[in-house]
Amino acid sequence: MDMVDKKIEAYCIAKSNLPSADCDRIEEYTKANVHGFGMLIGKMEASFIGFLLRSIQAKRVLELGTYTGYSALTMAENLPDDGEIITIDINQTTVKLAKDFWSQASHGHKIKSLIGSGLDIIPTLKAPFDFVFIDADKRNYIAYLKLTVPLLSDRGIIVIDNVLWSGRVVPGSESSGSELHDRNTDFIRSVNNYIASEPTLYGTLLPIRDGMFLIKKI
Numbered sequence: 571m572d573m574v575d576k577k578i579e580a581y582c583i584a585k586s587n588l589p590s591a592d593c594d595r596i597e598e599y600t601k602a603n604v605h606g607f608g609m610l611i612g613k614m615e616a617s618f619i620g621f622l623l624r625s626i627q628a629k630r631v632l633e634l635g636t637y638t639g640y641s642a643l644t645m646a647e648n649l650p651d652d653g654e655i656i657t658i659d660i661n662q663t664t665v666k667l668a669k670d671f672w673s674q675a676s677h678g679h680k681i682k683s684l685i686g687s688g689l690d691i692i693p694t695l696k697a698p699f700d701f702v703f704i705d706a707d708k709r710n711y712i713a714y715l716k717l718t719v720p721l722l723s724d725r726g727i728i729v730i731d732n733v734l735w736s737g738r739v740v741p742g743s744e745s746s747g748s749e750l751h752d753r754n755t756d757f758i759r760s761v762n763n764y765i766a767s768e769p770t771l772y773g774t775l776l777p778i779r780d781g782m783f784l785i786k787k788i
């Protein structure tokens with residue numbers, strides 16, 4: 571389901587600051603050659619995340635879900651020269667592609683890749699992080715959130731991706747039909763409900779692309 575008219579989205583993209591040609595190369599290669607290319611965050615979301623990173627003057631970023639390295643590189647482009655991104659993924663094959671692309675990109679040196687399960691790696695990381703991007707296995711979204719909130723700096727923000735799950739989380743919406751219902755719908759509803767009911771978190775759920783939850787500690 572498209573949340574926004576395609577032509578309107580194209581207009582917004584045309585008027586926004588966007589990821590560089592280095593990122594375009596990853597996007598194009600992934601679309602042509604890699605299974606699951608719909609998982610890429612895309613230009614609009616990348617531009618918005620870039621805006622957030624610049625607004626809070628982020629220096630350290632943690633990403634869950636590297637895939638082919640597109641989102642990590644788009645974020646790296648919006649960090650200062652001494653900025654750092656730690657990105658975690660369990661899939662060595664896609665991470666190898668990511669590393670090849672980063673090694674040829676102007677901002678690739680800011681990215682450090684860790685291979686393994688997010689649940690195992692997060693507890694080994696040194697705080698603080700100014701920005702956490704959660705875009706990995708949906709079943710662990712609540713666990714990732716609970717593990718990363720204590721790692722946030724004072725200006726820190728967490729963004730969780732795909733929280734509308736093509737509209738399936740909303741009963742009665744265009745895409746909420748039972749044929750589209752899957753276990754991820756339940757996982758995502760649970761994390762959305764958790765954020766909405768948690769008094770220590772300030773959350774804003776935006777209908778950008780597949781839904782982005784912006785979260786801050788209160």
Ligand SMILES: C[S@@+](CC[C@H](N)C(=O)[O-])C[C@H]1O[C@@H](n2cnc3c(N)ncnc32)[C@H](O)[C@@H]1O
Nearest residue numbers: 609610611635637640641659660687688706707
């Ligand atoms: C939606 S994709 C990430 C897309 C990427 N952020 C982008 O836009 O370029 C999700 C990734 O999460 C990874 N993943 C799945 N389970 C994981 C786990 N338990 N720990 C870490 N990463 C995991 C998958 O291998 C996949 O590459």
